[in-house]
Amino acid sequence: MKSKKIVVIGFVGTQLDSGKGSGRWEKWRPTVALMQHEEMMVDRLELLYSGKHEALVEQVSKDINAVSPETTIKVSHLPITDPWDFEEVYGCLFDFARSFHFDTENEEYWIHITTGTHVVQICMYLLTEAFYFPGRLLQTSPSRRQVIGDPGSYTLIDLDLSKYDQIAQRFSREQEERVAFLKSGISTRNARFNSMIDEIERVAIKSKAPMLLMGPTGAGKSFLAKRVFELKKTRHKLQGKFVEINCATMHGDGAASTLFGHTKGAFTGAASDRPGLLRAANKGLLFLDEIGELGLDEQAMLLMAIEEKRFLPVGSDHEVQSDFQLIAGTNRDLSKEVIEGRFREDLYARINLWSYELPSLVERLEDIEPNIDYLLAQFSAEQGQMVRFNKEAREHFMRFATSREAIWKGNFRDLSASITRMATLADSGRVTDTVVSDEIVRLKKLWQHYEHDDISNRVDLSKVLAPQELENLDLFDAMQLTAVLDVCKRSKSISDAGRKLYAASRSAKEKPNDADRLKKYLAKFGLSWNALF
Incomplete structure (x- = not known):
């Protein structure tokens, strides 16, 4: 099999590669030294530079020709005015990579990151990781003995983590741990729910965009929003706090004041300035539950705050700023609300980038059992006493909980309340069949007002x-x-x-x-x- 040609891509080092007179051969110059390794042959060097360093590039090229005449040198000037400007450097290198003809079948590419500013090195790393440079990173270093003429050493770094089983397994374990964190360690079995949580985990780590959680009351929207915040906090994605408000509790002028704050004297009763929840959530996460209950005026103000990170408090002529991440919750069909004119189309489009519908408990019957175990463990930890079902009682409750009689109108809130009641009434920490029977009667009575609706449907x-x-x-x-x-x-x-x-x-x-x-x-x-x- 024919071996591939080795092509090195790297910047000339304006400091490390510099030197004049015969004394330059007494110092370690990374680009030149790379060509002095007897066991390795570089077929072509793509030498990049910016600014007015033509003389240095010419000198380095001549020195490489002297030590490795077999190496072809191709010089490229990149229009970088500030090598410490991340956006400019990345943009120039990105354009270079997109226009470069990579022949991966016949050539092997080494991306030299020893030379150049730290910004240049970081950008080279990122573009290689993203496979815009389809090769391996090359790191060179001088000899520890500092012997004149010693080319030092070089190391190749392959960014394909799939080739490193232990690293790949570690990242896989960490991802599984993050997913388990979002589910509070509950071993849920519902395939649809598990798939949704897997995606939410990836989005929570990578995206700052708003998230929309849909689903019936009690499906766990608030709980999940809080777990997303805690996950992002542990990964240093947020520095602020978690701020939560149910929009259904806000009415009239008080809604705008609660969200956006007000100035003293803005309206009757405004005795002092109020910062508002959006400012309280600065650098943190704002969870607006039942966002469909917001009035159209508040929706318009919220849209501006999301897009521009600034807004006007009630009664103020001066804008304030707040950089928060938004998670919205709703039990309404917002697309229908848009059609009927009760919800702004532009706001809906802005918060609907990442939308997830949380299934009701009736749609997750297989998850009732693991949630029971979680709730019992939580109750036991809070009360300092282990509480468990006996075998007959557990089977009795599970038969009812997964039957058509159990409509779970309040979803996980109903289940949580039910387990709390039975655990409280459990003598010596054992939930008996009698306790379960009494609880079933209680639940049926709780849901009796919904029976007519169930029959009519x-x-x-x-x-x-x-x-x-x-x-x-x-x-x-x-x-x-x-x-x-x-x-x-x-x-x-x-x-x-x-x-x-x-x-x-x-x-x-x-x-x-x-x-x-x-x-x-x-x-x-x-x-x-x-x-x-």
Whole structure:
């Protein structure tokens, strides 16, 4: 196999490579010394420089020709006026890399980062990491013995972490730890939720853009926003604090004052200046829950604050600044609110870059059990006493919690309150079947006002079956089919519906195929998932 030619790309060192007269050969000059290694042959040197250093470049080129006449030297001048200006240096090097013809099949590229300003070295590193320079970093250093004529040493650094198993595993573990942190260590099993959290972890680390969390009340929007803040704080992405407000609690003039602050005398009762929550969240994270409840005027002011990091407090003629990151929460369909004129389209577009819909507890029945374990552990830690279910009580509660009777109208808030009540009533730290039975009665009473809504939303079999088919259907099959279709109606996909319907029996199968089981069940009645609703 033909070996590739070695091509070195690097800046001439205005200090390290300099020198005049015969004395220049007594000092270590990194670019020249690189060509003096007997065991290594550089086929071509792409020598970069900026400013008025033509004389130095010419001298270095001559010296390289003297020690390595086989090396071809190609000189390129980059229009960098300030080698310490990060934006300018990166832009020039980026343009150079984009216009350079890389022949990776025949040439191997070494990016020399010993010479040049620190800004130049950082930019060379970043462009190599991003593969704009498709090669390896080259670091050179003088001999420790400081012997005249000794070329020193060189080290090649490959930025492809996939080649370094231990490093790759470490980064993988850290990413898994960040995901677990967002979930508070709860081993959630819902595939849709886990996939969403995986993406939120990546976005939280890399992006400063607003985030929109959608979902019903009690689905965990506030909890997740706080965990995102804590994660970003540990990674030094934020220096400020977490500020939270439910927009549904703000009304009239008080809404603008609460968010943007006011000056003394701005309105009746404004006895002193008030900074407002946006300024309180400077360098931190602002969580606006139920953002759909904000008035149109406040929405316009918020848009300006997000885009320009400045706004006018109520009653003030002078703008103030606040650099905060926004997470918005809502249980409304904001796209529908935009169409109906209740929410600004431009604000919606601004906060909708990263949007996530948190599934309800009914859509995450497989996550009830791990959340119970988490809630019990949390209660035990707070009370200083271990609390557990006995076997019969746990099985009893799980049967109810994952059944159609448990509508979990308040989602995880209902579950948290339920576990707290049972743990409080547990004698000697044991939740018994009697405690569970009493709690189930309590939950049913709590949800009884929603039963009518649940019934009114049930599937009408006459709309999915022909009259003759419906007439020949036994009452048992009709009731069972209605219940199955109700679950399908509340599910995102056939797989999601299958997991809910076969939550108990699927655990006994090595490779459960819930979607296929449900597909075959529906086929018995001549129905298919795509044609249902």
